[in-house]
Amino acid sequence: MKKPLGLSCFALLTGFVGYLVLLWTHTGFVSRIYMDAEDNEWKYTLFVPAEYKGNRLYPLLVYLHGYGARGVDGDKPTTDGPGPFIKESESTFDMLVLFPQSESGS
Numbered sequence: 001m002k003k004p005l006g007l008s009c010f011a012l013l014t015g016f017v018g019y020l021v022l023l024w025t026h027t028g029f030v031s032r033i034y035m036d037a038e039d040n041e042w043k044y045t046l047f048v049p050a051e052y053k054g055n056r057l058y059p060l061l062v063y064l065h066g067y068g069a070r071g072v073d074g075d076k077p078t079t080d081g082p083g084p085f086i087k088e089s090e091s092t093f094d095m096l097v098l099f100p101q102s103e104s105g106s
Contacts, residue, residue: 027052028090031074043074047086047097060096070102077101 027048034042049058065077077083077099086093 029075029078029087033074043072043101045074045078045099045101047078047090047093047095047099049094049096050091051094058094058096060098062098062100065099065101072101072103074101 027050029045029047031043031045034044036042052058061082063077063081063083065081069077069080078087082097083099086097
């Protein structure tokens with residue numbers, strides 16, 4: 001039962017982030033917490049391009065980390081996968097990137 005709930009929360013989070021980005025004012029790596037209807041916290045980091053403008057469409061990359069990036073800090077998934085590349089080219093990287101984090105044991 002836990003997996004379908006996790007997948008539905010992930011789908012909801014992805015749609016929610018897409019909507020919020022329209023109103024976004026921060027750029028770079030921004031850590032946030034999404035709380036679902038059952039008061040479960042889902043930590044994630046969103047990368048927003050330096051030249052972000054809400055009136056333009058941006059591609060969204062959702063990075064699903066492996067077992068080693070599980071945890072509760074919300075930032076660990078940004079240390080592997082596309083995270084280091086984005087950090088090196090942060091000023092020119094022109095894509096939204098969502099880094100959701102799964103807790104250990106989930």
